[in-house]
Amino acid sequence: MANGIEESELLHPQGAPSEKPPSLPVVNPDGAAQSKISLRLLTVHNWVEAVYRAFDVPFPSGAGELAILAVREVSLKKKPQESSPVQGEIQPGAEQVPAKTAPPKKVNKETEITELEKGAANGSEGGVSFEAQQRKGDMAAHPTTYDDLLFCAWTDSTANAAQHLEVFECSIDAGRKGSDADALPLLCEGQLYHAKPGYHKPGKYAGEDIALHIYTGNYGKIRLVRNAAPRFRTLTSLESAYAKDDFKFCRIESNTTIHTHFSGTGDLVKGWSEGCTVLRHDWKSSRYKRFMQVYNSASNKNKIPYLVVSSQYVRLYAEWVSEVSNMPLPPAKQSVVRQDSLTKNPAFESNNYLPSFISKEFADAVKNLIDDLIEMADTLNRLPEVAEDTSKRLSRRYSVADVQLLFMVPRKTADFQKKSGQLRQKAKNLKNSLELCGFKLEF
Numbered sequence: 001m002a003n004g005i006e007e008s009e010l011l012h013p014q015g016a017p018s019e020k021p022p023s024l025p026v027v028n029p030d031g032a033a034q035s036k037i038s039l040r041l042l043t044v045h046n047w048v049e050a051v052y053r054a055f056d057v058p059f060p061s062g063a064g065e066l067a068i069l070a071v072r073e074v075s076l077k078k079k080p081q082e083s084s085p086v087q088g089e090i091q092p093g094a095e096q097v098p099a100k101t102a103p104p105k106k107v108n109k110e111t112e113i114t115e116l117e118k119g120a121a122n123g124s125e126g127g128v129s130f131e132a133q134q135r136k137g138d139m140a141a142h143p144t145t146y147d148d149l150l151f152c153a154w155t156d157s158t159a160n161a162a163q164h165l166e167v168f169e170c171s172i173d174a175g176r177k178g179s180d181a182d183a184l185p186l187l188c189e190g191q192l193y194h195a196k197p198g199y200h201k202p203g204k205y206a207g208e209d210i211a212l213h214i215y216t217g218n219y220g221k222i223r224l225v226r227n228a229a230p231r232f233r234t235l236t237s238l239e240s241a242y243a244k245d246d247f248k249f250c251r252i253e254s255n256t257t258i259h260t261h262f263s264g265t266g267d268l269v270k271g272w273s274e275g276c277t278v279l280r281h282d283w284k285s286s287r288y289k290r291f292m293q294v295y296n297s298a299s300n301k302n303k304i305p306y307l308v309v310s311s312q313y314v315r316l317y318a319e320w321v322s323e324v325s326n327m328p329l330p331p332a333k334q335s336v337v338r339q340d341s342l343t344k345n346p347a348f349e350s351n352n353y354l355p356s357f358i359s360k361e362f363a364d365a366v367k368n369l370i371d372d373l374i375e376m377a378d379t380l381n382r383l384p385e386v387a388e389d390t391s392k393r394l395s396r397r398y399s400v401a402d403v404q405l406l407f408m409v410p411r412k413t414a415d416f417q418k419k420s421g422q423l424r425q426k427a428k429n430l431k432n433s434l435e436l437c438g439f440k441l442e443f
Contacts, residue, residue, distance in 0.1 A: 196303065366433075373427040
């Protein structure tokens with residue numbers, strides 16, 4: 001591979017210069033040196049590449065080409081430092097000294113976040129750990145916080161020469177639903193997006209390159225899940241599927257308003273995002289300026305690959321390093337995925353899985369609804385009387401309101417054929433949405 005995970009190669013820390021792999025002697029019991037082995041250091045940059053490989057998304061390897069990885073449900077935590085003897089401890093052979101408590105240092109929030117981010121970029125040497133979080137669905141009970149991470153990876157020439165990586169705390173999900181939106185937008189997982197520099201609220205913030213615009217395929221289009229139950233950031237009940245666009249809860253739509261941009265350093269996202277990814281930095285902060293510098297100087301800045309995944313099923317950096325420590329290079333694609341944590345998509349036979357924000361209960365309910373809509377459509381084409389009987393039977397499974405909303409049994413015989421076509425279209429939209437929202441893995 002040209003991307004950096006090579007057999008018998010030293011994998012350099014970010015920014016390390018090119019050099020031959022250092023060697024250590026392997027010594028026999030009698031003290032004679034027999035052979036040498038090469039060291040390997042797996043970096044966070046290598047981990048980002050491994051995630052791209054697992055999802056069959058091409059990882060850019062050209063000089064100055066940027067790749068972005070957005071990971072849901074993961075936060076940064078400073079590792080505890082090894083304690084050393086302090087005043088007040090009783091040491092062997094020493095007299096007890098009264099303890100003195102030093103006043104806690106006041107640390108600016110921006111500085112604290114920056115230190116965590118820079119430490120995370122240095123991997124095992126950075127003194128910072130990646131902590132997986134549990135996704136909480138109810139936005140009213142659990143307001144959106146900055147519990148996601150954005151990784152920016154690039155090289156000057158090749159990944160074996162010098163790797164560069166920046167990590168930013170962020171939120172990939174909305175803090176609230178927009179007043180003009182019919183449903184809460186969510187970025188899909190495991191599928192290739194692209195990003196390019198652009199404006200953000202031009203009437204308020206000056207600049208044509210102060211944010212990244214996310215898109216699918218050609219600029220102006222984007223694949224989104226739309227949750228029609230906007231109080232929730234997860235889809236768990238059929239209510240979430242009742243999108244105004246005739247049950248298209250996942251679709252590729254014309255939309256240039258989904259950005260990656262600045263926010264603040266508070267604990268809650270609130271109105272900073274109605275579907276955008278927001279970094280935990282003010283737009284005038286040095287860290288946000290660094291983010292803009294990274295993407296604006298990328299040689300592929302008009303089409304930066306942008307991949308979203310979740311810690312629910314992706315091994316985080318330290319766990320991945322442990323997993324592959326005894327594997328030959330390059331590590332197997334599946335090494336970065338916890339396959340037992342994947343949820344199969346019922347719309348497919350195999351190899352297709354649900355994103356972290358869609359529950360199996362929701363997907364099964366949609367699958368059942370598709371079957372029931374088709375059954376009712378078939379019934380409508382046969383006899384009005386049979387349709388009446390079927391609607392009564394279905395009312396035992398769904399509420400009266402759902403039967404009226406989902407199946408809309410007509411009263412006039414002349415309308416039956418028209419209603420049958422409408423139900424088939426709804427079933428088709430639901431099936432397409434279930435297929436669009438998932439991601440494929442081939443191991």
